[in-house]
Amino acid sequence: MLRIMRPFELLSSAAQGSAGFVCHATGPFTGLLGAQLFMRIGAKSRSETEGSIIPNAVVITTCSHRKSVKPTRAATPSSLSRAHQPIVATQWITKVDRLPRWGAAETFYAGRAFGLAKEAANLSAARFYILSAGLGIVPASRPIPVYGLTISPRHEQSVLRKIVGDFDPPEWFSSLLTGVHSDEWSDVAGGNSGRILTALSRPYAEMVAASLANAPRRMLERLRIFGTSLETALPVNLHAAIAPYDERLNAIIPGTRTDFAQRAMLHFVKSVATKPSKGREDDFAAVRSSLKNLKLPRLVQRPRVTDEEILAVIKRRLRMQTGAARMLAALRHEEGVACEQSRFARLYRIAAAKKGM
Incomplete structure (x- = not known):
């Protein structure tokens, strides 16, 4: 004979865990509450047995050329005057600070690489940041304007076309950190625990190198950097933070060089960040272990043409x-x-x- 449990008894029983949870009731309140609790606890139990992902503090990725909205000419470097870099930087920051906000940063950027980074952030319940050549360090949830700017010299929205003389990427990025859309590295490092996962391309590594190297030490110890050929782009004190991924990653998550960093970061989240971190060496030993039985792909030599x-x-x-x-x-x-x-x-x-x- 079934015994009808009171609500507080049902809650007490559920708190013992899914293994000891038995729904004794069929009443409208207790049956519904019991089913909801059973589904939640059962889901938690399954994730624990299958290997849950340990929350990371922060996931950082670069912005993308692909945007969900096309900017007007007035929101690109085309509307700036040609001048030396400090003047152009001031012009640009003044411009984007005055542009109307369109929507959250994470809905503005598009493309496969950005999607992989967003997935990594969602899986690890991390605070998500975007490194932007036009805005600085942008929290993914922050409303930003529709804009278009790149430091790629061949792109039509390249700011290099407006700069007289040499272009200094680290100085450009440091200027962006003063704008209203950007956080500082100290904001990113908020909190005292959890990994800080950062996917970088070589141009972005060169741009953020100086400011990142001077970030708080407690942040650098938690830093894990993903990318290829980054050693010559980053200062020596950041080399120990570069995760030891190579082209063998293609055997696990195929892709191109443009999304290598984000693929590596997603693999790290799924295969290494399933355990609390004991430090960088322990994390990177796990990376090497996951790659050791894989072979480097055979390189195909293709002719370069004009x-x-x-x-x-x-x-x-x-x-x-x-x-x-x-x-x-x-x-x-x-x-x-x-x-x-x-x-x-x-x-x-x-x-x-x-x-x-």
Whole structure:
């Protein structure tokens, strides 16, 4: 015979854990409450047995060329006057500080690399930050304006086109940290525990190197940096924080060099951050262990060709196919031509625009 338990008895029973939880009631309140508690506790039990992910304090990634909204010319470096870097930086910061907020930063940026970083942040319940060449260190939930700026010299929104004389990437980034949209590294380091996972491309590593190297020591000890060929871009005191990933990662999470850092960070979250950190050496030993039985992929040597030659191939193939990703794959695997992804995207836009005209 079933005994109807009072609500407080049911809660007390549930608190003992899923193994000792038995629903004795069928009443409208107790049955519903019991089912909800059972589902929650059961889900927790499954995650514990399957290997739950330990929360990380912070996940940081770079911004992306791909945006969910296209900026107007007034929100790009095209509207700035040509001058030496400090003047251009002041012009830009004044401009973006006055632009209307559009929405949360995490909804503005797009692309596979950014999506992988966002997944890593969600899985590890981390505070999520974006390193932006136009805004600085941006919390993902912060409302930001629609803008377009890059430090890539070939891009149409490159700020380098407006700078007279030499460009100093670390000094540019330090200027951005004074803007209203940016936090400081000390804000990122808030809290005294938890890993700080940072995915960097080489250009971004060069840009943030000086300010990051001078971040609080308690932050640097918690830092794990993901990326390829970063040693010559970062100061010596940050080298110990670079996670020992290499091209063997492609056997686990395939991708391109442009999303290598984010793929490595996501793998770290899923395979290493399932246990509390005992320190960087322990974490990186786990990374090496996960890669040790994998083989480096065989490198395919493809000839490099000029922009004009690639444009000719794109124009020819546009007659029978569309889609930048599919065409880049065809260029590499069918045409046997080497072309970096951002370079191809630029040339594809040019060819597609001419075809439309």
